[in-house]
Amino acid sequence: MTEERTRTGPASSASSAKALVAATTDFGSADVALAGGKGANLGELLRAGFPVPDGFIVTTAAYASMLEDTGPGGTLAGLLQAGADGARIREAIGSVRLPEQLRGTITDAYRRLGAGPVAVRSSGTAEDLPGAAFAGQHDTFLNILGEDALIRAITGCWASLWTDRAIAYRHRQKIRPEDVAIAVVVQSMVSADAAGVMFSADPLTGRRDRILIDAGAGLGEAVVSGLVTPEHYILDSHNRVREWTPGGHETVIRSTPNGGTVETAGQPGTGQLLSKRQLARLAGIARAVTVHFGTPQDMEWAVAGGRTYLLQARPMTALPQEPQKLNAFQKRVGPFFVEMFQERPYPLDVSGWLQHSIFAMLQRMAGSIGVAFPSVSDVLPEEDGVVLRLIPPVPRPTIRVLAAPASIAARARRFRLANWTRDERLAAFLAEVDRLNGRDPRQLNWQQLLGHVRTTYEALGPIVELRVSYLPGVLISQLKLRPMLLLLGKRHLAPALIAGADTRTSQANRELELLAHLVRADKNLRASFDRLAPAELVHRVSGDPLYAEFNRSFRGFLTEYGHRETTSVVLSSAPTWSETPEVVLGLVIVLIGDPGKKTDQTGDALRELSAHPALTNPGLRRRILDTVDTARAGMAFREDTHFYATMLLPPLRRALRELGERLRTAGVLDEARDIFHLRYEELRTINDPRTLPAADRDRYRQKVLARAAKRADLAGTPLLDLNALFPEHPADSSALVTGSAASRGTATGPVRIIGSPAAFGTLQSGEILVCPYTNPAWTPLFQRAAAVVVDTGGIGSHAAIVAREYGIPAVMGTRNGTTTLTNGQQVTVNGTTGTVTAAGNGS
Numbered sequence: 001m002t003e004e005r006t007r008t009g010p011a012s013s014a015s016s017a018k019a020l021v022a023a024t025t026d027f028g029s030a031d032v033a034l035a036g037g038k039g040a041n042l043g044e045l046l047r048a049g050f051p052v053p054d055g056f057i058v059t060t061a062a063y064a065s066m067l068e069d070t071g072p073g074g075t076l077a078g079l080l081q082a083g084a085d086g087a088r089i090r091e092a093i094g095s096v097r098l099p100e101q102l103r104g105t106i107t108d109a110y111r112r113l114g115a116g117p118v119a120v121r122s123s124g125t126a127e128d129l130p131g132a133a134f135a136g137q138h139d140t141f142l143n144i145l146g147e148d149a150l151i152r153a154i155t156g157c158w159a160s161l162w163t164d165r166a167i168a169y170r171h172r173q174k175i176r177p178e179d180v181a182i183a184v185v186v187q188s189m190v191s192a193d194a195a196g197v198m199f200s201a202d203p204l205t206g207r208r209d210r211i212l213i214d215a216g217a218g219l220g221e222a223v224v225s226g227l228v229t230p231e232h233y234i235l236d237s238h239n240r241v242r243e244w245t246p247g248g249h250e251t252v253i254r255s256t257p258n259g260g261t262v263e264t265a266g267q268p269g270t271g272q273l274l275s276k277r278q279l280a281r282l283a284g285i286a287r288a289v290t291v292h293f294g295t296p297q298d299m300e301w302a303v304a305g306g307r308t309y310l311l312q313a314r315p316m317t318a319l320p321q322e323p324q325k326l327n328a329f330q331k332r333v334g335p336f337f338v339e340m341f342q343e344r345p346y347p348l349d350v351s352g353w354l355q356h357s358i359f360a361m362l363q364r365m366a367g368s369i370g371v372a373f374p375s376v377s378d379v380l381p382e383e384d385g386v387v388l389r390l391i392p393p394v395p396r397p398t399i400r401v402l403a404a405p406a407s408i409a410a411r412a413r414r415f416r417l418a419n420w421t422r423d424e425r426l427a428a429f430l431a432e433v434d435r436l437n438g439r440d441p442r443q444l445n446w447q448q449l450l451g452h453v454r455t456t457y458e459a460l461g462p463i464v465e466l467r468v469s470y471l472p473g474v475l476i477s478q479l480k481l482r483p484m485l486l487l488l489g490k491r492h493l494a495p496a497l498i499a500g501a502d503t504r505t506s507q508a509n510r511e512l513e514l515l516a517h518l519v520r521a522d523k524n525l526r527a528s529f530d531r532l533a534p535a536e537l538v539h540r541v542s543g544d545p546l547y548a549e550f551n552r553s554f555r556g557f558l559t560e561y562g563h564r565e566t567t568s569v570v571l572s573s574a575p576t577w578s579e580t581p582e583v584v585l586g587l588v589i590v591l592i593g594d595p596g597k598k599t600d601q602t603g604d605a606l607r608e609l610s611a612h613p614a615l616t617n618p619g620l621r622r623r624i625l626d627t628v629d630t631a632r633a634g635m636a637f638r639e640d641t642h643f644y645a646t647m648l649l650p651p652l653r654r655a656l657r658e659l660g661e662r663l664r665t666a667g668v669l670d671e672a673r674d675i676f677h678l679r680y681e682e683l684r685t686i687n688d689p690r691t692l693p694a695a696d697r698d699r700y701r702q703k704v705l706a707r708a709a710k711r712a713d714l715a716g717t718p719l720l721d722l723n724a725l726f727p728e729h730p731a732d733s734s735a736l737v738t739g740s741a742a743s744r745g746t747a748t749g750p751v752r753i754i755g756s757p758a759a760f761g762t763l764q765s766g767e768i769l770v771c772p773y774t775n776p777a778w779t780p781l782f783q784r785a786a787a788v789v790v791d792t793g794g795i796g797s798h799a800a801i802v803a804r805e806y807g808i809p810a811v812m813g814t815r816n817g818t819t820t821l822t823n824g825q826q827v828t829v830n831g832t833t834g835t836v837t838a839a840g841n842g843s
Helices: 013-017 032-047 060-070 072-081 086-094 100-112 147-162 164-172 276-293 328-340 347-367 399-414 417-422 424-437 446-458 461-488 491-497 504-521 523-531 534-543 545-561 581-592 601-610 618-665 672-677 680-684 694-713 757-762 776-783 798-806
Strands: 021-023 055-058 118-124 140-144 182-188 194-199 211-217 231-235 241-245 251-255 261-265 297-304 307-315 735-738 740-743 746-753 768-771 787-790 810-812 826-830 835-838
Touching: 021 100, 032 055, 032 060, 032 118, 032 182, 032 276, 032 307, 055 100, 060 100, 060 182, 086 147, 100 147, 118 147, 140 147, 147 182, 194 276, 211 276, 231 276, 276 297, 276 307, 347 446, 347 461, 347 618, 347 672, 347 680, 399 461, 417 424, 417 461, 417 618, 424 446, 424 461, 424 618, 446 618, 446 680, 461 491, 461 618, 491 601, 491 618, 491 798, 504 523, 504 545, 504 581, 504 618, 504 776, 523 534, 523 545, 523 581, 534 545, 534 581, 545 581, 581 757, 581 776, 601 618, 601 798, 618 672, 618 776, 672 694, 740 798, 746 787, 757 776, 768 776, 776 798, 787 798, 787 826, 798 810, 810 826
Parallel strands: 746 768, 768 787, 787 810
Antiparallel strands: 021 055, 055 182, 118 140, 118 182, 194 211, 194 297, 211 231, 231 241, 251 261, 297 307, 735 835, 740 810, 746 826, 826 835
């Protein structure tokens, strides 16, 4: 695991000799396997001149020697195989008597250190690493005095590798028991006057120009274990205290003269525990350690007798990325990208489908007008193979942009939107999709499978070329329509006028309505839909002969539309409708209910436009209405090419699953799905998993585990802070939530928060749909929702367009609608002003 998570340093004498015990300075950051994460980091810091207390390390080799020489090794293997709990393993380790040679080596090192009080700290091989800090999982013993007490403390640290909490933590991190070992760090004890923890970045906001310090009187254990409310300091880059919160002084832990520690009640202070000089010294250490390791650090420190000590340092976990400052262009395009990247892409998403298909399309389209589009690594920067954040792209004009107007005009004249479905490139694309679907991945060898994946990536090419050819017509129709409406004083009608085009998505929605009609018409089927959850319905409708008619229609629907994405077209890691039929049945459940009354925003807009006095002129009327039709056809083209692009997801996912299954069979992966933690180029370096050397299998396995841990570490961190993307809206004291007005009108009803497609079936007719994002898979919900409120998106986003099509109010880009509103809360949504208020508090 160290390969992915630690810096590479020079090989140490301790590492080369597999020493049982060696000075802390004999180790560096490359020695995690021998010194554990904590020991390797402390050795690295001592070598670099940081004020770390002297000490020595009882290595993992000593732990292995103890297991082998005293019997618990065989016992441990048997207990693990039998699934024994941690208590039996700890008992087996705690009862050993150390071999005299190992005991003598430890006590000799202790005497060389001065045989005084020491701190004895566990140092696991999987701890203090990015994504797996193991904070508090293993034991520490403070102020240990005497050889016998030292040996007991070391044995206690070894046993703590098998506490129930450590076992559970490793299981959660997918770390196998046979892959772990433990070292023990022995340091000269610092009897602190004050101690605590500090972070070289703000763990809440991600700001790297802030140092956070928590301090308490006495030993830092009171702060670390939560026995005391610490003093809290926030320092800026100039060491100025930006914020100070007094501590609670509940408890003080101090060393005792004969070893061990004692807890006493604290005494409330009258001022700051730390002086400006001490704070500056700590902040300087924090920054220097961060520079040395190249990543923000979580540190423990102590002050004793006027000296400052660094006791521990490890990478910060779950740290948000530093807040972004977006320019005007990024704020404009950002909502579209946020909607696409609601989930963190996996390494295989980024290096495969995104790089070779989606971004290849964006770069080709931008290049057709002389603009250079950023690479996938610019938009989705990674660290250790895991995407850190989303940076909205800023395309860069080239000299070729000067020819763009002529090129756009020429393509708009040549490629008429009305003809695009008859373009031979669409027919060629559909034929290639049929060919790809006809190949059974199970019948292909490894290299053929990789070729099949590459071919699927490249198969998007005809759709890309269709967009390059026909999008200029879409652009020109939009450019024509808006000035016309502006001159007529009807600019506000533009969004509603171009909504409502007939698309493959709207056709799918009508087919879903027909499925809902079949349910309503069958009393028994309706009873099942009212009673069972979507996942249960999948088995019922497919296995019960009474529902054969519905099942045939349902299977026909999945054949035609089952390639649709559930989460996003940019994620090959996310399942399709066919793979999750319960999602589709959840939509049917929603559509069974009373549709309610909806306004026809498009029809109303057309009638308002047609009533304008200027349109009494037949020529002008025909020209304007033709422009509206062309603009609407452009929206349909954009939607339908998206629909066709998703046809590549099923053959691609079948091939990737088969690759994953073969890696699982070869022992590289625990589950076939773990393949998404590998990069496409890494898969291409494997000739055949069956002949993969053991060292390579382990290397790939460690990559997967490290990336999975880091991904889990970032799970609570958004790819892009929505506060940086969406503008602050004017203050409204009555508003619960504000955003962009995206679809006109007002509606009142109870809130229903839908966080993912799995919850589609919970929406009831007439409820206010509140969600973090939408994509085409969500559109059937709009047929029953009274209004829609979305954390992301803007007036031109998919949700806004569909809301206008169905004539329901919509508020987009609220940033916090899903966290501010609650299920069942009665609210009024005003899609004209972009506000959500408590029902009865105005509109």
